[in-house]
Amino acid sequence: MESAPFTVTKDYINFLAGGGNHPRQPGEQPGTTPPPGYLLFDGFDYPGTLSAAGWQLTGDFEAARNPSTVGGEYAIGKRINTFEGGPKADDNTGTITSPEFYLTNTNIGFLLGGGNRTDGTLQVELLVGGVPVRSTTGSNSGDMNWRNWDVSQYYGQIARIRIVDHATGPWGHLTLDNMVLGSEPAKPRSSETTVNLMVNGQAVRTTTGSDSEQLDWRSWDVSEFKGSQATIRIVDNNRGGWGHILADEFVASDITRLEQYDWLDWGKDYYAAVSFNNAPDGKRIMLGWMNNWDYGQSTPTPTWRGTMALPREVQLTQTSQGPRLIQKVVQQMDGLKNSAAAYTAAPQDVAPGTSNLPITGDVVQVDAEFSPGTAAAFGLKVLGNGTESSKIGYATGPGRMFIDRTNSGNEGFHPAFPSVDDVPVQLINGRLKIRLFVDRASVEVFAQDGLATLTDQVFPAAGANSLSVFSEGGTARLESLTVTPLNKAMW
Structure with a gap:
């Protein structure tokens, strides 16, 4: 619409x-529109059986039950279905091989559904000289989707299509439809x-x-x-x-x-927070989970899904905009500081570009104060490796603090993950004060003594531990900077 x-x-x-x-x-591409080209074997919309059309069938598929009119959502008319193609449903086994044809174009696109097996027991193959040169398995889905083979290197040669189904048990079948030989690749539906x-x-x-x-x-x-x-x-x-x-x-x-709304946290990954009263000394301590349901099941972490954020003390304060909550990490975090290894920078100008700091680390606390000067944006880069980093900065025009994780390492595992998350932040006496906690897979930002917070997961490359300051569009001023390594929390 x-x-x-x-x-x-x-x-x-x-x-x-x-x-x-x-x-x-x-x-x-939308819908089930096939790519332009020649429809191999006139499709599967014909009366009779595959064997009558010149296909070779072995094993359970000799029962000649294909092509099928059922199974495989988004099929275009009749299709090959190895579930329906024999008497044993998902336990049918055998092969289905097409007649020979010439590869007179550069791409073969086709609709495929059914089970996913990576051991070669369940796949559709392109045979050239009797040898498989391309193969594809399903995705454990009844929905058929477009797949494509680039066959340009075999142009002019004789080929066959072979469906191999030696798989049994759940999703032990494939559905295949609408194979097109053409010049344009098939695009996923x-x-x-x-x-x-x-x-x-x-x-x-x-x-x-x-x-x-x-x-x-x-x-x-x-x-x-x-x-x-x-x-x-x-x-x-x-x-x-x-x-x-x-x-x-x-x-x-x-x-x-x-x-x-005055959000409790303006990042993508502060969720399901709970708080504890009088824990201890009348304090209100809050604990949140760093993850997001948009991509929580897709994060590139094999044994865990998100982590707990640092415990925060929450207080109410009065500002020129009215009452506001402020957050600060609990004072017990001071016990993790390796103060002997801390680095402190002298006040200095930050010229346009990126300047590495003479300290590295992937588990650190960073305390910094900036003046914007003539810069359009300025701030810190953490968990860097020379080509990638997580960028924590301030855009002076709109007056917004941000985390930019669009080039932070592995950010392509889900389309909702790459993001620039920001929060309106007013400078105080012309300055921005930042306290930043960096862990190997997260950044927690507290601006202006905790009046605004941003919390995001990041997944940097192994060994990414460089720290730097940056300025864009002019020269900013670094008023103060201390980087303190943090020891492990022992439980």
Whole structure:
């Protein structure tokens, strides 16, 4: 569904969204439209059996039950299904081999579903000279999706398709359909449920749901598109669980709807916090979990999913904007400091660019104070290795503190993970004060004595431990800096 065109006139578009969490993925195409090209074997939509059409069948598939009209969501008409192709369902075993054909183009695209086995017992193969030169298995899903083989190096040679099913047990089958020989690669079928801002035919902002019927406020910063014609496009390419999207109340605004709330933590990874009263001495101590349900099941951590944030003491204070909560890490953390190995820098200008500090570490406390000078942005880089780092900075124009983890190491495991998370922070007497706790897979930022916090997971490369200061668009001033290594907490 697509809205009528409108002109972007405000900095933000705020709206409510809910429904399924299926984000837009790059390189996908909507629907089941096949790539252009020659449909091998005239497809599978013909009367009779595969053997009658010249296919060779062995094992349980000699029962001649293919092509099938069932199994394999998103199939285009009839398909080969090794579950239906014999009397034993998932325990059917054997091979199904096509007639010979010439490779007269560069790509073979096809729809594939069914089980995933990486030991060669369940796969579709391209045979050239009787030898498998390409192979693909399923993904433990009944949904069929487009796969592609680049076959350009075998141009002009004779080939066959062979389906190998020696797998038994759950997901011991494959479904195959619509093999196309053509010049363009097949693109994976989109399964997104998204709300998109379209400018010049391109999706420039996109949002998905959170697997919830509750509609939550979302906000797009669209300031760069002011004056442009745009539309809102709702896309639903999903028939499975949470295969829908909800959207309501699109409002153009000068402020982000999210910032009408004073968030406890403005990072992506501070969740399910609990607090303890009088623990001890009348203090309110809070403990949160560093993770996010958008990608919590995908983090590249084989034996754990997120970690606990450092315990924080929470207090109420009065500011010029009214009462606010401030947070500071509990004083017991001082017992972990290796003060003898601390590094302290003298006040100095920070020229445009990045300057490495003469200390490294991946478990440290950093206390810094900056003046912006002429810089457009300034701050710290941690967990670096020369090409990647996690960037903690301040943008002077909008007055926002940020964590940029878009180049922090392994950030490609989920499309929702790479992010720049920020919080409005006012300078105090023209200065920004930062306390930063760095662990091997996390950063916790406390700005202006804990008036604003940002907490994010990061997954740097092994050995990434460099620390640096940076400035962009001008020269900033480093007023003070102390880096203190932290010892392990012994339980």
